[in-house]
Amino acid sequence: MTMRVAVTVNGTEYARDVEPRLLLIHFLRDELGLTGSHWGCDTSNCGSCVVWLDGKPVKACTVLAAMADGRSVRTVEDLERDGQLDPVQEGFVECHGLQCGFCTPGMMMTARWLLDHHPDPSEAEIREAISGQICRCTGYENIVRSVRWAARKVRDTS
Amino acid sequence: MHYMQVPSHVEYERATSVEHALSLLSRPDTRVLAGGHSLIPMMKLRLAQPEMLVDINSLAELAYIRLDGGQLRIGALARHADLLDSAVVGDRLPIFHDAERVVADPIVRLWGTVGGSLCQADPSEDLSAAFAAARATAVIRGQDGDREVPVREFHLGPYETVVGRGELLAEVRVPVRPGTGSAYEKVARRVGDWSVAAAGAVLRLKDGTIAEAGLGLTAVGAEHFVAAEAEDFLRGRPATEDTFRGAATIAAGSCHPTADQRGPEDYKRHLVAELAARALRRAAERAAISAQRTATA
Numbered sequence: 088m089t090m091r092v093a094v095t096v097n098g099t100e101y102a103r104d105v106e107p108r109l110l111l112i113h114f115l116r117d118e119l120g121l122t123g124s125h126w127g128c129d130t131s132n133c134g135s136c137v138v139w140l141d142g143k144p145v146k147a148c149t150v151l152a153a154m155a156d157g158r159s160v161r162t163v164e165d166l167e168r169d170g171q172l173d174p175v176q177e178g179f180v181e182c183h184g185l186q187c188g189f190c191t192p193g194m195m196m197t198a199r200w201l202l203d204h205h206p207d208p209s210e211a212e213i214r215e216a217i218s219g220q221i222c223r224c225t226g227y228e229n230i231v232r233s234v235r236w237a238a239r240k241v242r243d244t245s
Numbered sequence: 246m247h248y249m250q251v252p253s254h255v256e257y258e259r260a261t262s263v264e265h266a267l268s269l270l271s272r273p274d275t276r277v278l279a280g281g282h283s284l285i286p287m288m289k290l291r292l293a294q295p296e297m298l299v300d301i302n303s304l305a306e307l308a309y310i311r312l313d314g315g316q317l318r319i320g321a322l323a324r325h326a327d328l329l330d331s332a333v334v335g336d337r338l339p340i341f342h343d344a345e346r347v348v349a350d351p352i353v354r355l356w357g358t359v360g361g362s363l364c365q366a367d368p369s370e371d372l373s374a375a376f377a378a379a380r381a382t383a384v385i386r387g388q389d390g391d392r393e394v395p396v397r398e399f400h401l402g403p404y405e406t407v408v409g410r411g412e413l414l415a416e417v418r419v420p421v422r423p424g425t426g427s428a429y430e431k432v433a434r435r436v437g438d439w440s441v442a443a444a445g446a447v448l449r450l451k452d453g454t455i456a457e458a459g460l461g462l463t464a465v466g467a468e469h470f471v472a473a474e475a476e477d478f479l480r481g482r483p484a485t486e487d488t489f490r491g492a493a494t495i496a497a498g499s500c501h502p503t504a505d506q507r508g509p510e511d512y513k514r515h516l517v518a519e520l521a522a523r524a525l526r527r528a529a530e531r532a533a534i535s536a537q538r539t540a541t542a
Contacts, residue, residue: 107257129250143355149285153257218436219350
Protein backbone atom coordinates (compact mmCIF):
# COMPACT_ATOMS: atom_id res chain seq x y z
CA MET A 88 0.00 0.00 0.00
CA THR A 89 1.35 3.39 -0.94
CA MET A 90 0.61 6.96 0.02
CA ARG A 91 1.16 10.26 -1.78
CA VAL A 92 4.04 12.23 -0.29
CA ALA A 93 4.80 15.79 -1.41
CA VAL A 94 8.07 17.27 -0.17
CA THR A 95 9.75 20.54 -1.11
CA VAL A 96 13.39 19.61 -1.57
CA ASN A 97 15.89 22.42 -2.17
CA GLY A 98 13.03 24.70 -3.22
CA THR A 99 11.37 22.30 -5.68
CA GLU A 100 8.23 20.32 -4.83
CA TYR A 101 8.33 16.62 -5.57
CA ALA A 102 5.35 14.27 -5.19
CA ARG A 103 5.74 10.51 -5.19
CA ASP A 104 3.65 7.48 -4.28
CA VAL A 105 5.67 5.64 -1.64
CA GLU A 106 5.25 3.05 1.07
CA PRO A 107 4.78 4.64 4.51
CA ARG A 108 7.79 2.71 5.76
CA LEU A 109 10.17 4.34 3.23
CA LEU A 110 12.98 6.21 5.00
CA LEU A 111 13.68 9.81 4.01
CA ILE A 112 17.28 9.00 3.01
CA HIS A 113 16.06 6.42 0.49
CA PHE A 114 13.34 8.80 -0.75
CA LEU A 115 16.00 11.43 -1.48
CA ARG A 116 18.54 9.09 -3.04
CA ASP A 117 16.41 6.56 -4.91
CA GLU A 118 13.12 8.33 -5.65
CA LEU A 119 14.59 11.76 -6.40
CA GLY A 120 18.12 10.79 -7.47
CA LEU A 121 19.70 13.21 -4.97
CA THR A 122 22.65 11.03 -4.02
CA GLY A 123 24.64 13.77 -2.28
CA SER A 124 23.26 12.69 1.09
CA HIS A 125 24.90 9.45 2.12
CA TRP A 126 23.31 6.37 3.62
CA GLY A 127 25.70 5.22 6.34
CA CYS A 128 25.17 3.34 9.56
CA ASP A 129 21.35 3.17 9.36
CA THR A 130 21.18 3.53 13.16
CA SER A 131 21.31 7.37 13.57
CA ASN A 132 24.87 7.17 14.93
CA CYS A 133 27.13 8.27 12.06
CA GLY A 134 25.38 11.36 10.69
CA SER A 135 26.39 10.88 7.05
CA CYS A 136 22.70 11.26 6.16
CA VAL A 137 22.12 14.61 7.88
CA VAL A 138 19.78 16.91 5.91
CA TRP A 139 17.59 19.76 7.10
CA LEU A 140 13.90 19.12 7.74
CA ASP A 141 11.92 22.36 8.13
CA GLY A 142 15.22 24.16 8.75
CA LYS A 143 16.66 21.80 11.39
CA PRO A 144 19.31 19.10 10.84
CA VAL A 145 18.00 15.55 11.11
CA LYS A 146 19.43 12.10 10.50
CA ALA A 147 17.48 11.05 7.42
CA CYS A 148 17.93 7.31 8.07
CA THR A 149 15.69 7.68 11.13
CA VAL A 150 12.87 9.71 9.57
CA LEU A 151 10.12 8.37 7.33
CA ALA A 152 9.53 10.11 4.02
CA ALA A 153 5.90 10.29 5.16
CA MET A 154 6.96 12.49 8.09
CA ALA A 155 8.39 15.00 5.58
CA ASP A 156 5.08 15.22 3.66
CA GLY A 157 4.15 18.90 3.33
CA ARG A 158 7.49 19.96 4.81
CA SER A 159 10.71 21.28 3.31
CA VAL A 160 14.03 19.47 3.08
CA ARG A 161 17.44 20.95 2.31
CA THR A 162 20.27 18.70 1.16
CA VAL A 163 23.96 19.20 0.39
CA GLU A 164 23.07 19.76 -3.29
CA ASP A 165 21.58 23.11 -2.25
CA LEU A 166 24.75 24.54 -0.73
CA GLU A 167 26.25 25.61 -4.05
CA ARG A 168 24.25 28.42 -5.70
CA ASP A 169 24.77 29.61 -9.30
CA GLY A 170 28.20 28.04 -9.51
CA GLN A 171 29.29 29.67 -6.25
CA LEU A 172 30.30 27.27 -3.47
CA ASP A 173 29.01 27.89 0.02
CA PRO A 174 31.79 29.15 2.35
CA VAL A 175 31.49 25.84 4.20
CA GLN A 176 32.29 23.95 1.00
CA GLU A 177 35.17 26.31 0.27
CA GLY A 178 36.47 25.73 3.79
CA PHE A 179 36.45 21.96 3.28
CA VAL A 180 38.43 22.47 0.05
CA GLU A 181 40.91 24.93 1.56
CA CYS A 182 41.57 23.00 4.76
CA HIS A 183 41.34 19.43 3.44
CA GLY A 184 38.19 18.81 5.49
CA LEU A 185 37.63 15.49 3.75
CA GLN A 186 39.58 12.47 2.67
CA CYS A 187 37.24 9.67 1.61
CA GLY A 188 34.29 12.08 1.59
CA PHE A 189 31.68 9.75 3.00
CA CYS A 190 30.77 11.79 6.08
CA THR A 191 31.20 15.12 4.26
CA PRO A 192 27.61 15.91 3.17
CA GLY A 193 26.33 15.45 6.72
CA MET A 194 29.23 17.37 8.22
CA MET A 195 28.66 20.28 5.85
CA MET A 196 24.90 20.46 6.49
CA THR A 197 25.50 20.53 10.24
CA ALA A 198 28.28 23.12 9.81
CA ARG A 199 26.05 25.36 7.69
CA TRP A 200 23.32 25.17 10.37
CA LEU A 201 25.82 25.92 13.14
CA LEU A 202 27.15 28.99 11.34
CA ASP A 203 23.63 30.24 10.63
CA HIS A 204 22.98 30.21 14.38
CA HIS A 205 26.50 30.91 15.73
CA PRO A 206 28.46 32.86 13.09
CA ASP A 207 31.70 32.73 15.12
CA PRO A 208 31.83 29.39 16.95
CA SER A 209 34.74 28.37 19.14
CA GLU A 210 36.58 25.13 18.46
CA ALA A 211 34.70 23.54 21.37
CA GLU A 212 31.34 24.64 19.94
CA ILE A 213 32.21 23.18 16.53
CA ARG A 214 33.29 19.89 18.10
CA GLU A 215 30.06 19.76 20.14
CA ALA A 216 27.94 20.50 17.05
CA ILE A 217 29.45 17.61 15.05
CA SER A 218 29.67 15.24 18.03
CA GLY A 219 26.79 13.13 16.67
CA GLN A 220 28.67 12.45 13.45
CA ILE A 221 31.54 10.12 12.70
CA CYS A 222 34.58 10.71 10.48
CA ARG A 223 37.05 7.86 10.23
CA CYS A 224 39.67 9.73 8.13
CA THR A 225 40.47 13.19 9.43
CA GLY A 226 40.51 12.78 13.19
CA TYR A 227 38.14 15.79 13.00
CA GLU A 228 41.05 18.29 13.09
CA ASN A 229 40.64 19.41 9.50
CA ILE A 230 36.86 19.46 9.71
CA VAL A 231 37.07 21.86 12.65
CA ARG A 232 39.60 24.00 10.70
CA SER A 233 37.29 23.99 7.66
CA VAL A 234 34.35 25.31 9.67
CA ARG A 235 36.56 27.95 11.31
CA TRP A 236 37.77 28.95 7.84
CA ALA A 237 34.16 29.37 6.65
CA ALA A 238 33.29 31.48 9.69
CA ARG A 239 36.31 33.75 9.11
CA LYS A 240 35.59 34.11 5.39
CA VAL A 241 32.03 35.29 6.05
CA ARG A 242 33.26 37.69 8.72
CA ASP A 243 36.06 39.12 6.56
CA THR A 244 33.87 39.67 3.53
CA SER A 245 30.85 41.18 5.28
CA MET B 246 15.88 -1.74 -4.31
CA HIS B 247 17.62 -3.74 -1.63
CA TYR B 248 17.98 -2.07 1.72
CA MET B 249 19.84 -3.38 4.75
CA GLN B 250 17.32 -2.30 7.35
CA VAL B 251 13.77 -1.16 6.75
CA PRO B 252 10.71 -1.29 8.98
CA SER B 253 8.07 -3.84 8.04
CA HIS B 254 4.83 -2.70 6.43
CA VAL B 255 2.99 -0.12 8.46
CA GLU B 256 0.16 2.37 8.02
CA TYR B 257 0.80 6.05 8.66
CA GLU B 258 -1.61 8.73 9.86
CA ARG B 259 -0.74 12.28 10.76
CA ALA B 260 -2.73 13.60 13.71
CA THR B 261 -4.12 17.08 13.13
CA SER B 262 -5.30 17.62 16.72
CA VAL B 263 -4.97 15.91 20.08
CA GLU B 264 -8.58 14.67 19.70
CA HIS B 265 -7.73 13.23 16.29
CA ALA B 266 -4.64 11.53 17.77
CA LEU B 267 -6.70 10.00 20.59
CA SER B 268 -9.26 8.69 18.14
CA LEU B 269 -6.54 7.09 15.96
CA LEU B 270 -4.80 5.66 19.03
CA SER B 271 -7.98 3.87 20.09
CA ARG B 272 -7.43 1.43 17.22
CA PRO B 273 -5.52 -1.75 18.06
CA ASP B 274 -1.76 -2.01 17.63
CA THR B 275 -0.94 1.64 17.04
CA ARG B 276 2.16 3.50 18.18
CA VAL B 277 2.74 7.22 18.67
CA LEU B 278 5.44 8.58 16.34
CA ALA B 279 7.17 11.70 17.67
CA GLY B 280 10.94 12.14 17.19
CA GLY B 281 11.09 8.51 16.11
CA HIS B 282 14.72 8.09 17.16
CA SER B 283 14.01 5.03 19.28
CA LEU B 284 10.88 3.71 17.58
CA ILE B 285 12.15 3.67 13.99
CA PRO B 286 15.39 1.80 14.85
CA MET B 287 13.27 -0.69 16.85
CA MET B 288 10.97 -1.14 13.84
CA LYS B 289 13.98 -1.80 11.61
CA LEU B 290 15.04 -4.59 13.98
CA ARG B 291 11.45 -5.92 14.25
CA LEU B 292 11.52 -5.25 17.98
CA ALA B 293 8.44 -3.14 17.29
CA GLN B 294 5.94 -4.00 14.55
CA PRO B 295 2.89 -1.75 14.95
CA GLU B 296 0.04 -1.86 12.42
CA MET B 297 -0.18 1.91 12.35
CA LEU B 298 1.92 4.93 13.29
CA VAL B 299 0.21 8.09 14.55
CA ASP B 300 2.53 11.01 13.77
CA ILE B 301 2.00 13.73 16.40
CA ASN B 302 4.77 16.07 15.19
CA SER B 303 2.21 18.63 13.96
CA LEU B 304 0.56 19.02 17.39
CA ALA B 305 2.15 22.36 18.29
CA GLU B 306 -0.21 22.61 21.28
CA LEU B 307 1.88 19.90 22.98
CA ALA B 308 5.23 21.67 22.43
CA TYR B 309 5.77 24.07 25.33
CA ILE B 310 7.80 24.62 28.48
CA ARG B 311 6.45 27.08 31.03
CA LEU B 312 6.64 27.93 34.68
CA ASP B 313 3.12 27.97 36.10
CA GLY B 314 2.83 28.79 39.79
CA GLY B 315 4.76 26.19 41.75
CA GLN B 316 5.45 23.87 38.85
CA LEU B 317 7.25 23.56 35.58
CA ARG B 318 4.93 22.29 32.85
CA ILE B 319 6.58 20.50 29.94
CA GLY B 320 4.46 19.52 26.93
CA ALA B 321 5.13 15.98 25.74
CA LEU B 322 6.23 17.24 22.32
CA ALA B 323 8.88 19.61 23.72
CA ARG B 324 12.16 18.64 22.07
CA HIS B 325 15.27 17.79 24.07
CA ALA B 326 16.93 20.89 22.55
CA ASP B 327 14.02 23.05 23.84
CA LEU B 328 14.58 21.81 27.38
CA LEU B 329 18.32 22.48 27.07
CA ASP B 330 17.69 25.98 25.65
CA SER B 331 15.17 26.93 28.35
CA ALA B 332 16.62 29.54 30.73
CA VAL B 333 13.91 28.88 33.31
CA VAL B 334 14.80 25.17 33.38
CA GLY B 335 18.50 25.96 33.82
CA ASP B 336 17.64 28.37 36.60
CA ARG B 337 15.08 26.35 38.57
CA LEU B 338 15.75 22.71 37.67
CA PRO B 339 19.35 22.44 36.42
CA ILE B 340 19.15 18.62 36.68
CA PHE B 341 17.40 18.72 33.31
CA HIS B 342 20.17 20.80 31.73
CA ASP B 343 22.79 18.42 33.13
CA ALA B 344 20.85 15.44 31.76
CA GLU B 345 20.00 16.96 28.38
CA ARG B 346 23.65 17.77 27.67
CA VAL B 347 24.29 14.01 27.66
CA VAL B 348 21.10 12.72 26.00
CA ALA B 349 22.12 11.35 22.58
CA ASP B 350 23.81 14.04 20.45
CA PRO B 351 22.92 17.60 19.34
CA ILE B 352 21.22 16.51 16.09
CA VAL B 353 19.10 13.84 17.76
CA ARG B 354 18.17 16.33 20.51
CA LEU B 355 16.67 18.66 17.90
CA TRP B 356 14.01 16.07 17.03
CA GLY B 357 13.75 13.69 19.99
CA THR B 358 10.99 14.61 22.44
CA VAL B 359 10.64 14.62 26.21
CA GLY B 360 7.41 12.62 26.03
CA GLY B 361 8.94 10.12 23.63
CA SER B 362 11.83 9.49 26.00
CA LEU B 363 9.50 8.78 28.92
CA CYS B 364 7.15 6.59 26.87
CA GLN B 365 9.98 4.60 25.31
CA ALA B 366 10.70 3.46 28.90
CA ASP B 367 14.20 2.34 28.10
CA PRO B 368 15.94 1.34 31.36
CA SER B 369 19.01 3.32 30.24
CA GLU B 370 17.15 6.50 29.29
CA ASP B 371 18.27 9.59 31.23
CA LEU B 372 15.11 11.66 31.70
CA SER B 373 13.17 8.92 33.48
CA ALA B 374 15.55 9.01 36.46
CA ALA B 375 15.68 12.83 36.40
CA PHE B 376 11.87 13.11 36.46
CA ALA B 377 11.68 10.42 39.14
CA ALA B 378 14.22 12.29 41.30
CA ALA B 379 12.17 15.48 40.89
CA ARG B 380 8.93 13.66 41.79
CA ALA B 381 7.27 14.77 38.58
CA THR B 382 3.72 13.93 37.54
CA ALA B 383 2.71 12.61 34.13
CA VAL B 384 -0.54 13.93 32.66
CA ILE B 385 -2.11 11.28 30.43
CA ARG B 386 -4.90 12.38 28.13
CA GLY B 387 -7.71 10.10 27.01
CA GLN B 388 -11.02 10.63 25.30
CA ASP B 389 -12.67 10.96 28.72
CA GLY B 390 -10.21 13.56 29.99
CA ASP B 391 -6.89 13.72 31.82
CA ARG B 392 -5.48 11.47 34.52
CA GLU B 393 -2.39 12.24 36.56
CA VAL B 394 0.17 9.56 37.43
CA PRO B 395 3.32 10.12 39.49
CA VAL B 396 6.34 9.47 37.25
CA ARG B 397 7.43 6.95 39.89
CA GLU B 398 4.39 4.86 38.91
CA PHE B 399 4.56 5.59 35.17
CA HIS B 400 6.88 2.77 34.12
CA LEU B 401 5.66 -0.82 34.48
CA GLY B 402 8.99 -2.27 33.37
CA PRO B 403 11.37 -2.06 30.44
CA TYR B 404 9.57 -0.57 27.40
CA GLU B 405 6.24 -0.62 29.25
CA THR B 406 4.25 2.28 30.70
CA VAL B 407 0.79 2.86 32.14
CA VAL B 408 -0.28 4.74 29.00
CA GLY B 409 -3.10 2.59 27.61
CA ARG B 410 -4.85 2.15 24.30
CA GLY B 411 -6.52 5.38 23.21
CA GLU B 412 -4.32 7.46 25.51
CA LEU B 413 -1.47 9.93 24.97
CA LEU B 414 1.09 11.37 27.37
CA ALA B 415 0.28 15.09 27.17
CA GLU B 416 2.42 16.82 29.78
CA VAL B 417 4.93 16.34 32.57
CA ARG B 418 4.65 18.57 35.66
CA VAL B 419 7.64 19.12 37.89
CA PRO B 420 7.30 20.78 41.31
CA VAL B 421 9.50 23.87 41.72
CA ARG B 422 10.21 24.97 45.29
CA PRO B 423 12.56 27.61 46.73
CA GLY B 424 15.67 26.28 48.45
CA THR B 425 15.88 23.35 46.03
CA GLY B 426 18.97 22.28 44.13
CA SER B 427 19.40 19.50 41.61
CA ALA B 428 22.06 17.81 39.47
CA TYR B 429 22.63 14.84 37.14
CA GLU B 430 25.88 12.91 36.68
CA LYS B 431 26.45 10.29 33.98
CA VAL B 432 29.24 8.08 32.73
CA ALA B 433 28.98 6.87 29.13
CA ARG B 434 31.55 5.19 26.92
CA ARG B 435 31.39 7.88 24.25
CA VAL B 436 29.32 10.87 23.11
CA GLY B 437 25.72 9.95 22.45
CA ASP B 438 25.85 6.54 24.08
CA TRP B 439 23.52 5.23 26.74
CA SER B 440 24.65 5.49 30.36
CA VAL B 441 26.88 2.87 31.87
CA ALA B 442 25.34 4.35 35.01
CA ALA B 443 23.96 7.75 36.00
CA ALA B 444 22.47 9.43 39.05
CA GLY B 445 20.19 12.44 39.47
CA ALA B 446 19.63 14.24 42.77
CA VAL B 447 17.06 16.80 43.91
CA LEU B 448 17.51 18.24 47.41
CA ARG B 449 15.48 20.83 49.33
CA LEU B 450 17.45 22.23 52.26
CA LYS B 451 16.17 24.02 55.35
CA ASP B 452 18.83 25.56 57.62
CA GLY B 453 21.45 23.09 56.43
CA THR B 454 19.18 20.08 56.92
CA ILE B 455 17.77 17.98 54.10
CA ALA B 456 13.99 18.55 54.12
CA GLU B 457 13.25 16.64 50.92
CA ALA B 458 15.39 14.29 48.87
CA GLY B 459 14.99 12.64 45.48
CA LEU B 460 17.65 10.30 44.11
CA GLY B 461 17.18 8.79 40.65
CA LEU B 462 19.35 6.08 39.08
CA THR B 463 19.70 5.23 35.39
CA ALA B 464 20.62 1.90 33.74
CA VAL B 465 21.27 -0.02 36.97
CA GLY B 466 17.98 -1.82 37.56
CA ALA B 467 16.67 0.53 40.23
CA GLU B 468 12.97 0.01 40.85
CA HIS B 469 11.05 2.94 39.30
CA PHE B 470 14.46 4.55 38.58
CA VAL B 471 14.84 5.60 42.26
CA ALA B 472 17.01 4.74 45.24
CA ALA B 473 14.22 4.83 47.82
CA GLU B 474 16.28 3.59 50.79
CA ALA B 475 18.93 6.23 50.15
CA GLU B 476 16.20 8.89 50.04
CA ASP B 477 14.90 7.75 53.45
CA PHE B 478 18.45 7.98 54.80
CA LEU B 479 18.91 11.53 53.48
CA ARG B 480 15.71 13.05 54.85
CA GLY B 481 16.31 14.95 58.12
CA ARG B 482 20.09 14.56 58.01
CA PRO B 483 22.55 17.47 57.69
CA ALA B 484 23.66 18.26 54.13
CA THR B 485 27.25 17.11 54.63
CA GLU B 486 29.79 14.99 52.80
CA ASP B 487 29.28 12.13 55.27
CA THR B 488 25.55 12.13 54.59
CA PHE B 489 26.05 12.13 50.81
CA ARG B 490 28.62 9.32 50.98
CA GLY B 491 26.33 7.30 53.23
CA ALA B 492 23.34 7.70 50.91
CA ALA B 493 25.45 6.91 47.83
CA THR B 494 26.70 3.70 49.43
CA ILE B 495 23.12 2.65 50.19
CA ALA B 496 22.10 3.46 46.59
CA ALA B 497 24.97 1.35 45.22
CA GLY B 498 23.94 -1.57 47.40
CA SER B 499 20.21 -1.43 46.72
CA CYS B 500 20.17 -1.21 42.90
CA HIS B 501 20.33 -4.24 40.59
CA PRO B 502 22.82 -3.67 37.76
CA THR B 503 23.51 -6.45 35.29
CA ALA B 504 26.78 -7.18 33.52
CA ASP B 505 26.73 -6.36 29.82
CA GLN B 506 28.98 -4.88 27.13
CA ARG B 507 29.04 -1.61 29.10
CA GLY B 508 30.66 -3.17 32.11
CA PRO B 509 30.50 -5.73 34.91
CA GLU B 510 28.16 -5.45 37.89
CA ASP B 511 30.77 -4.34 40.46
CA TYR B 512 31.98 -1.52 38.20
CA LYS B 513 28.42 -0.26 37.81
CA ARG B 514 27.89 -0.31 41.58
CA HIS B 515 31.16 1.61 41.96
CA LEU B 516 29.85 4.19 39.47
CA VAL B 517 26.53 4.52 41.33
CA ALA B 518 28.35 5.23 44.60
CA GLU B 519 30.56 7.86 43.01
CA LEU B 520 27.97 9.48 40.73
CA ALA B 521 25.26 9.61 43.42
CA ALA B 522 27.70 11.34 45.80
CA ARG B 523 28.70 13.84 43.12
CA ALA B 524 25.07 14.57 42.18
CA LEU B 525 24.05 15.03 45.83
CA ARG B 526 27.04 17.31 46.49
CA ARG B 527 26.28 19.50 43.49
CA ALA B 528 22.54 19.55 44.23
CA ALA B 529 23.29 20.77 47.77
CA GLU B 530 25.60 23.51 46.47
CA ARG B 531 22.91 24.68 44.10
CA ALA B 532 20.25 24.50 46.83
CA ALA B 533 22.37 26.79 49.02
CA ILE B 534 22.69 29.30 46.16
CA SER B 535 18.94 29.11 45.53
CA ALA B 536 18.19 29.69 49.23
CA GLN B 537 20.58 32.65 49.34
CA ARG B 538 18.91 34.22 46.34
CA THR B 539 15.43 33.74 47.84
CA ALA B 540 16.62 35.36 51.09
CA THR B 541 18.05 38.41 49.33
CA ALA B 542 15.17 38.76 46.86
